[in-house]
Amino acid sequence: MVAESHAAHLSQFMKDVMADTPGGQKVVHCLQCGSCGGSCPNGAEMDFTPRAVFAMIAADRREAVLKANTMWQCVSCYLCTVRCPQEIPITEIMYTLKRMAIREGKAGGSDAPALARTFTDFVDRYGRSFEFGIATRYLLFNKPLSMLKMGGAGMSMFAKGRLALTPTKIRQVKQLQAIINKAKELSKED
Amino acid sequence: MKYAYYPGCSLESGSAAYDKSVKAVIEQLGFGLDELDDWNCCGATEYFSQNELVATSVIARNLALVDDRHDQLVAPCAACFLNLKKTDKLLAEQPKIRGKVDQALAAGGLRYRPGRVQVRHLLDVLYTDIGEQAIKAKVVQPLTGLRVAPYYGCQIVRPLNGFDNPEYPMKLDEMFTWLGAEVVDYPVKAHCCGGHMTQISEENAFELIRRLLQSAADYRADLILCMCPMCQLNMDMYQGRVNNFFNTKFKLPIVYFTQMLGVALGIDMKKLGFGKELVAAEPVIRGKLEGQTAAATK
Numbered sequence: 001m002v003a004e005s006h007a008a009h010l011s012q013f014m015k016d017v018m019a020d021t022p023g024g025q026k027v028v029h030c031l032q033c034g035s036c037g038g039s040c041p042n043g044a045e046m047d048f049t050p051r052a053v054f055a056m057i058a059a060d061r062r063e064a065v066l067k068a069n070t071m072w073q074c075v076s077c078y079l080c081t082v083r084c085p086q087e088i089p090i091t092e093i094m095y096t097l098k099r100m101a102i103r104e105g106k107a108g109g110s111d112a113p114a115l116a117r118t119f120t121d122f123v124d125r126y127g128r129s130f131e132f133g134i135a136t137r138y139l140l141f142n143k144p145l146s147m148l149k150m151g152g153a154g155m156s157m158f159a160k161g162r163l164a165l166t167p168t169k170i171r172q173v174k175q176l177q178a179i180i181n182k183a184k185e186l187s188k189e190d
Numbered sequence: 191m192k193y194a195y196y197p198g199c200s201l202e203s204g205s206a207a208y209d210k211s212v213k214a215v216i217e218q219l220g221f222g223l224d225e226l227d228d229w230n231c232c233g234a235t236e237y238f239s240q241n242e243l244v245a246t247s248v249i250a251r252n253l254a255l256v257d258d259r260h261d262q263l264v265a266p267c268a269a270c271f272l273n274l275k276k277t278d279k280l281l282a283e284q285p286k287i288r289g290k291v292d293q294a295l296a297a298g299g300l301r302y303r304p305g306r307v308q309v310r311h312l313l314d315v316l317y318t319d320i321g322e323q324a325i326k327a328k329v330v331q332p333l334t335g336l337r338v339a340p341y342y343g344c345q346i347v348r349p350l351n352g353f354d355n356p357e358y359p360m361k362l363d364e365m366f367t368w369l370g371a372e373v374v375d376y377p378v379k380a381h382c383c384g385g386h387m388t389q390i391s392e393e394n395a396f397e398l399i400r401r402l403l404q405s406a407a408d409y410r411a412d413l414i415l416c417m418c419p420m421c422q423l424n425m426d427m428y429q430g431r432v433n434n435f436f437n438t439k440f441k442l443p444i445v446y447f448t449q450m451l452g453v454a455l456g457i458d459m460k461k462l463g464f465g466k467e468l469v470a471a472e473p474v475i476r477g478k479l480e481g482q483t484a485a486a487t488k
């Protein structure tokens with residue numbers, strides 16, 4: 001009963017975050033203790049710390065949160081998650097916020113979504129990818145000037161055979177694509 | 191227990207040294223590790239930022255490809271390890287997601303029952319399953335005199351690993367004491383190297399990398415041991431840029447733990463992929479180990 005009357009007070013934004021995150025129901029238990037922000041290696045670079053983000057989610061400040069750089073500064077190190085006294089899956093919620101920001105067209109300020117797409121495009125086509133080549137390819141097409149900055153290191157990596165230009169292709173790429181397409185289709189439901 | 195091996199994309203090119211040294215070490219220890227046939231990329235963190243169901247399905251394909259003869263899936267890369275493990279857990283605990291992933295897999299003619307495969311990080315397998323006695327018995331070149339800084343990073347120890355402390359892990363430390371090395375107990379061994387931050391904001395990334403290098407240098411480490419291609423890439427490839435940026439003079443070789451384990455087992459350095467790193471490791475290692483031998487024969 002208590003839970004139901006509680007639920008009536010939840011902001012729409014909070015309900016959406018909860019629905020989109022496995023284990024996300026726990027977010028209502030946030031104590032605002034600040035352990036997460038204090039632990040975060042990138043806390044200082046974030047527009048709002050994770051703690052502040054949870055307060056803003058409760059206050060339904062959807063626009064401000066989805067436009068913030070917070071989740072794009074998250075590197076999924078899980079330090080906040082293992083320290084949270086309420087066992088809130090903070091890192092997973094950061095992924096949820098990334099997805100929401102992309103879906104709702106609020107992720108304009110970050111290169112990260114384009115980088116992510118470059119990466120997954122490779123996987124969609126070949127079944128394989130590579131961390132270093134992604135950035136290079138992305139920079140090459142989108143920010144050629146910053147490629148120059150990479151200069152020496154990029155070239156040395158190339159010379160040492162550590163920079164492949166295309167990924168290997170798996171044999172059953174069609175099978176993988178069928179799985180991906182089905183998953184995409186199913187994720188449009190509900 | 192029979193082990194299938196999931197190398198991950200990084201080990202195919204950017205981190206061939208890891209792949210080579212894993213294979214050499216496993217062979218020397220007389221252990222079987224069968225590469226998973228036709229595995230696909232785990233997607234790193236990139237599908238999770240876009241579509242969770244696709245992320246999970248792409249990873250689940252790999253779990254489904256493990257045949258009946260194997261019950262363990264071993265990953266050397268931090269991100270792959272966490273992704274595979276996280277997906278297995280998600281499928282076991284979230285029936286709604288599992289139902290959809292089942293349908294997606296079925297579109298490719300595959301099935302997977304959560305929990306059928308146990309996902310393990312390579313360190314766990316070497317430490318726990320092969321273990322101290324078997325490894326010690328094969329050491330022919332003790333790493334005496336070499337000061338190593340074990341680096342765990344994030345995703346091997348957090349949040350799910352279940353084999354070591356998430357903030358103060360010790361397994362790699364212990365393994366290198368078996369090998370006779372001087373293990374440096376420095377405070378940042380499970381801090382973050384920034385992952386793909388170098389591509390998002392270089393300055394932030396450089397600062398994260400600098401903290402790691404600084405701490406290892408403060409504790410007079412000869413080299414840093416790592417167990418993830420991304421960590422190696424960040425600390426090795428960007429070390430020069432970090433030096434330029436902060437006006438520092440770090441010159442710390444960043445090597446895979448399997449490379450140094452291989453040296454201790456007496457495997458030729460060429461077979462362990464040395465020379466691919468940008469901050470050269472061989473001179474440092476040879477200098478230390480030969481110095482030791484010379485001192486001993488005196």
Ligand code: SF4
Pocket residue numbers: 029030031032033034035036037050051054083084085086087088090
């Ligand atoms: S650590 Fe957990 S409880 Fe504390 S502020 Fe962060 S999310 Fe809330």
Ligand code: SF4
Pocket residue numbers: 036039040041042043050073074075076077078079080081090091094
């Ligand atoms: S997982 Fe993300 S939000 Fe949490 S501490 Fe690490 S970088 Fe910060």
Ligand code: SF4
Pocket residue numbers: 129130131197198199200201230231232233234235267269270
């Ligand atoms: S971690 Fe990176 S390289 Fe390794 S398989 Fe997963 S995505 Fe591909």
Ligand code: SF4
Pocket residue numbers: 075076077268269342343344345346381382383384385386418420421
């Ligand atoms: S230490 Fe770096 S590469 Fe390794 S898991 Fe953390 S962020 Fe990823």
